[in-house]
Amino acid sequence: MNISEMKQALANATAVKFRLPDGTHLPAHFHVTELGLVNKHFIDCGGVERRETVANFQLWEAGDYDHRLAPQKFLHILQLSERILGSEDLAIEVEYQQATIGKFGLEFDGTDFVLTPKHTACLAQDACGIPAELLALPQLQTAGCTPGGGCC
Structure with missing residues (x-):
């Protein structure tokens, strides 16, 4: 609004x-x-x-x-x-x-x-290396990021 x-x-x-x-x-x-x-x-x-x-x-x-x-x-x-x-x-x-x-x-x-x-989101998805199927918020929350994993 x-x-x-x-x-x-x-x-x-x-x-x-x-x-x-x-x-x-x-x-x-x-x-x-x-x-x-x-x-x-x-x-x-x-x-x-x-x-x-x-x-x-x-x-x-x-x-x-x-x-x-x-x-x-x-x-x-x-x-x-x-x-x-x-x-x-x-x-x-x-x-x-x-x-x-x-x-x-x-x-x-x-x-x-x-x-x-x-919600938070990655604004540079092309630079993060996260596969497109993991970009949905619920999946991303359960997948998580690991040190050195290339995500934001």
């Missing part, structure tokens, strides 16, 4: 509800504590220099059980964040505290904002 899609969803929403990948909802008293711009400049395992830029939202909950974030208030926060985010229609990444800080993608299903799982 990009910023423009979130603004459109909020403009028509009567409530702001976030749902985790397991189907549970964040408590209704959650806060949006940060909206930021995250620039990542890195080298992949094949030696290719890459850059990624996303809008990052941090969701948090406290003991103030009467707190509710109205869609109009969230839109106002998004408008304020344009000073930092600029006018680019960035993809949104969401952080939410679980056992550690979880990082999620975001979708809207017409009612809820759905936090979607994010």
Whole structure:
């Protein structure tokens, strides 16, 4: 989901509800504590220099059980964040505290904002020497990498 899609969803929403990948909802008293711009400049395992830029939202909950974030208030926060985010229609990444800080993608299903799982991946598959049939995430997790095995 990009910023423009979130603004459109909020403009028509009567409530702001976030749902985790397991189907549970964040408590209704959650806060949006940060909206930021995250620039990542890195080298992949094949030696290719890459850059990624996303809008990052941090969701948090406290003991103030009467707190509710109205869609109009969230839109106002998004408008304020344009000073930092600029006018680019960035993809949104969401952080939410679980056992550690979880990082999620975001979708809207017409009612809820759905936090979607994010996964690591090899961006230089041609340089890693991993056979194509092992690149599927579940297989890669069970196959594992060994020292000197040529994987990332």
